[in-house]
Amino acid sequence: MDKRTELTARNILPAKKEAELQGPPPSLYDGPESSYRLAFTDEKFLLRDELRPVRMQLELLKPEMVQKEQAIESTIVIFGSARIVPPDVAQRLLTDATSANNETAIRIAENHVRMSRFYDEARRFGALVTEKSRQLAAPIYVVTGGGPGIMEAGNRGAHEVGGKSIGLNIVLPHEQAPNPYITPELCFQFHYFGLRKMHFLMRSIGLVCFPGGFGTLDEMFEVLTLIQTGKCRRRPILLFGREFWTKLVNFDHLVETGMISEVDLQLFKFVESAEEAWEALEAEYGFDLPATEIGDLGSFDMED
Template structure:
């Protein structure tokens, strides 16, 4: 009986024990050197074989991974609602613009002076994006569903958004894209929420999947692409309607002749109600607050994953 009593617990199995080793366990097994360890060998596990995963035929798998990784990480971080900030990578903060202007004036360089003056004229948007992100982070901190700022993760307006959230003591998300001449992620993104994308389409999907609002600052082709894709999805009913705020009426109305689109029948007059112009961070927040009111506490946009796939 004593022998049975001592051996019983050691022989008793756990109901929830794994039946098979994990992929991670198999991936970390150190195999002894052999003729199958060379680069030409096909012996490596498929999911640890980078060369295999990068084959042309594996594109669908890579696209699925790029969809799943940010989705799973954000779910684990309990991120349900976001505010997306779009805008140019080339807009600098006011202090940097002033320094560029001072240097150009001291050098008496006409070309540098023209560029510096343009930077000075646009710098206020960096400052507004930074303040807006701080307001979103501070105001939503006490909500049942906090709102997190998400940007493209680069410099300029994107940096301003992540910076404002960081300075307010909150987390923020950066969705970087691999480009030939850009870009390291800005230093203000929460590290565990800094993602890198190969596919523009999947990156843009992640911008929208959790967003309760889109805020568009002045920008170039990339900003226009992101803004008009979002407006198209809302216009066509492919995703739910949400506030789209365009910072700087003068910039946007000079860039896009919205009235011409209506007058020529390219869009309906009602389509102009899909977005609103704003000038300050406070005005943008007031519109969002008025749109959602106390219901903002219960906002959940997880369902957009299924509806946007």
């Protein structure tokens, strides 16, 4: 070795090298009761209840480090139901139900057809964000929960115009496989809901909420609460489909009963199309202005 390189050479072997060099344990210490294995290669040890803080730290660090390596600074988050299907699938379900003369199936299929327009809008919005932001110094990447339905549509839109997108999957009792449109190196899996939701916000410059159920409501109201209470930077929250949201949540009643302030209604905006959503983001950030006037879109300034 060149003597000059020894000045900066590592004094201790990296953990990866140690793991590679570790051979099989001596026969006396090869049983299941043995504690001989290196701690960071011992899966049984890492999965102990007492190691939960370590596992939580790993779920914070892995997506953060990978996104930094991929130079991802700003994201748009798309929330929405896993149960909303593409229009062609919805139409096929209706055709099958009609052929079977099954009234219950027909009613369900008709609802799928009505809601499928949101799949199309999420798909077009994912494509629009990806295409429009290419001219920016720091492109904006679509982030979804990584599953089917609206999440699939957002990733699909970005994929179809040749862009990268992120999926933050969660382990569920009923297995949820990642949709096939997520960029592989940006497809993550979480055990902890809390850390997953934290990663939704860390680089986001805006959040777009399509119709959804408990999961979507949980994600939307957490963001509204964090912004309302000043725990994170204010950013646009766009609710797709005024009719759906105002029927689901009586925001005016919350104001009338004093549960929220009237000014809190300014925390979100209703939109109906992909173009209207992008225009709202343009108005907020001035994407058509010179880069020096846009500012730092993706800074993470939630309370530590």
